[in-house]
Amino acid sequence: MNALRQALADYLAVRRILGYRLARAEKLLAQFLTFVEERGEEHLTTETALAWATLPAGADRSWMSRRLSDVRRFAIHLHGIDPATQVPPTDILPGRTRRATPYLYSAKEISALMAAAATLRGPHRRATYRTLIGLLAVTGMRVGEAIGLDRDDFDVADGLLTIRSGKFGKSRELPLHPSTVTALGDYLLRGDRPRQPPKMPALFLSPAGTRLLYCNVQNTFQLLVRHCGIAPRSAACRPRLHDVRHAFAVNTILDAYRDDGDPAARLAVLSTYLGHINPSHTYWYLSAAPELLKLASDQLERHLGGDA
Known part of the structure; x- marks a missing residue:
């Protein structure tokens, strides 16, 4: 392993200790170092x-x-070790990223997606995606968290799911509705469940008995979206699997308004349930729902009217 490869391994190790996963960054930076090596260079330069x-x-x-940003972070780390390293200025290829507008699925659409799983090949695969989509809809967990679940993370007696590999390494427990406990229990007890290798404890299994792959889950979900005829609302608002999480967050706060509860208190609970470090991170999930904004406006008007 040459000096640059060793420096990359050290860089990734340090950042992962801080809670970053860096799967995509690791892949991109390895490709970048191959590019550097092919040019016969021993130091990172802005030009390269x-x-x-x-x-x-x-x-x-x-x-x-995004690619240059990953290199820039690595170069900043490397510059402290090798002063000959050039750090690309931030004004080169500045980002113009725009967050996608969440597609807020209706209950009818979620039901349609779960029903569409019946079109997939193989009875266990059909059950897997029906159960997975349902679980995402009623818990708002991240897709990666769901496919990372092990069987031991599901506590049937207490009706709990334990997320052990959440974002930034945070763990949390999710109380489940009895109907969800039943659905997960039934899925695990299916007679057609693939035989698992001894060291494969995954809750959700592929037909081969392996843990589901993120890319395959995404592709299958888009197949179901097309089958249901769920179309983009605009160029920036396309039905994504991650948007099931957005819909859960919005519906949770909508219920608080409709029940004349305390939306602020519900927000704090929701933030914890979603695994956010700070409630402010939850606001993005709520900002794109016109119905929610109207309810908030109505409550404000009632409050101001009461003060008049």
């Missing part, structure tokens, strides 16, 4: 970083900005 970040020709600018 820019040449690599702008590949392939005609790539989206936000993609190029």
Whole structure:
């Protein structure tokens, strides 16, 4: 292993201790170092970083900005070890990323997606996606958290799911509705459940008896979306699997308004349930729902009217 490869391994190890996963960054930076090695260079330069970040020709600018940003963070780390390292300035390929507008699924659409799982090949695969989509809809957990669940993370007696590999390494417990406990229990007891290797404790299994892969789950979900005829609402608002989490968050706060409860108190609970470090991180999930904004406005008007 040459000095740059060792430095990359050290960089990734340090950042992972801080809670970052860096799966995509590791892949991109390894590709970048291959590019550097092919050019016969021993130090990182801004010129080489820019040449690599702008590949392939005609790539989206936000993609190029992301690639250069990953290199920049690594270069900052490396500069402390090797002063010859050049750190690409921040004004080169500045990001122009725009957050997608969440697609807020209706209860009818969630039911349709679960029913559409019946079109998939194989009885256990059909049951897996029906159960997975339902679980995401009623817990708002991240997709990666769901497919990372092990059987031992499901406590049938107490009706709890334990998320052990959440974002930034945070763990949390999710109380489940009895109907969800029953659905998960039935899924685990299916007679057609694939035989698992001894060291494969995954709750959700592929037909091969392995843990589900994120990319395969995403592709299958989009297949179900198309089957149900769920179309984008705009160029920026397309039905994504992650948006099931957004819908859960919005519906939770909607229920608080409709029940004449305390939305602020519900927000604090929701933030914890979603695994956010700070309630402020939850606001993005709520900002794109017109119905929710109207209820908040109505409550404000009633409050101001009471003070008049």
